[in-house]
Amino acid sequence: MSEPRVERIRFNGRVAWRKRYGAPERRVRLAALRWLARRLGASALIAPPPQDPEQACRTEREMIARLDGLGVRVPEVLAAEPTELVLSDLGPTLAIRCKNEPDPERRASLIRSGFAALRELHARGGYLSQAFARNMVITPEGVGFIDLEEDPRTTMSLPAAQARDVLLYVQSTARFLADRPERYAELLQTQVATESPGVREEISRVARRLRWLAPLAALGGERGRALAQALRALASVGAVVLWLLLLGEQADDVGVALIDLMF
Ligand SMILES: Nc1ncnc2c1ncn2[C@@H]1O[C@H](COP(=O)(O)OP(=O)(O)O)[C@@H](O)[C@H]1O
Ligand SMILES: [Mg+2]
Structure with missing residues (x-):
């Protein structure tokens, strides 16, 4: 069997993670998704092109250094080789914490902390690679990014x-509050309202372009239902986004946004 790509280890007496960068997988699927996102005009969803192992390892080190410079919580690089890093442990992921939390209000609170961390990151001019809940950690010290x-x-x-x-x-x-959709929409609205006008415009464009997918996605098993949940939450903030556009500097785009919403 091949060695695991990411492995929990002990390093100098501490818990750490060894990450090995391999040849990019699923090139065809990635190319198809990139094509689809481009066709839909959803530029924010166009995945970066695949990198070779050295490039991926270098990118991770550069992203960590950049985010660290912004004062954001990221792992420390404990050891580095051209295609391998040993990273300090930041604790349990937000996905695991949400999965193990039976109380919906506490789940909402975890999700709100993640949104708040993204807001703070964006206010400092930062951005992530893949801001999935499994790539964010949450402990009493706060939210971190991996x-x-x-x-x-x-x-x-x-x-x-x-x-x-x-x-x-x-x-x-969105799947973690599937039983409280209005609570989720509230959290998302707060987030959208506090992002910059350019970010709001990108979010609303993608939400509009992908709206038709929600009923189809709902048919497609657990992952499909999770996606449908997310798309419905995004659709519910459409009106707020439009209202913010009216107030913001993007007034020229409002006509286009209205036409898009009607069809
Ligand atoms: N520094 C870290 N602190 C805590 N957990 C980590 C860390 N690095 C990796 N992990 C765990 O390993 C998983 C996979 O690592 P990740 O860097 O996300 O690689 P992949 O590209 O395989 O998703 C994460 O979802 C998380 O559970
Ligand atoms: Mg990951």
């Missing part, structure tokens, strides 16, 4: 990369 081997800024603007963070976060967390 899995930083992609740099979306190589293919998109800063507002698009920050919108991508919110969209991927929604895609991975």
Whole structure:
């Protein structure tokens, strides 16, 4: 059997994670998704192109250094080789914490902490690789970010990369409040309202472009239902986004937004 890609180890007496960067997988699927996102005009969802192992390892180190410079919680690089890193442990992921939390209000509170951490990150000019709940950690010290081997800024603007963070976060967390959709929509609205106008515009564009997917996604098993949940939450903030656009500097786009909403 091949060695695991990410492995929990002990390093100098501490818990740590050894991450090995291998050849990119699923190139065809990735190319298909990139094509689809481009066709839909959802630039924030166009995944960065695949990298070779050295590039991926270098990108993760660079992203960690950049985020560390912004004062954001990221792992410490304990050891480095061209295609391997040993990273300090940041604690349990947000996905695990949400899965193990039976109380919906406490789950909402965990999700709100994640949104708040993204807001703070964005206010400092930062962005992530893949802001899924499984790539964020949460402990009493706060929220931290892991899995930083992609740099979306190589293919998109800063507002698009920050919108991508919110969209991927929604895609991975809406399922945890499937029994409280109005509570989730409330959290998302607060988030959208506090992002910059450019980010709001990107989010609303993608939400509009993907609206038709929700009923189809709902048919497609557990992952499909999670996606449908996320898309419905996004659709419910559509009106708020439009209202914010009216107030914001993006007034020129309002006509386009209205036409898009009607069809
Ligand atoms: N520094 C870390 N602190 C805590 N957990 C980690 C850390 N690095 C990796 N993990 C765990 O390993 C999993 C996989 O690591 P990740 O960097 O996300 O690689 P992958 O690209 O395989 O998703 C994470 O979802 C998390 O559970
Ligand atoms: Mg990951």
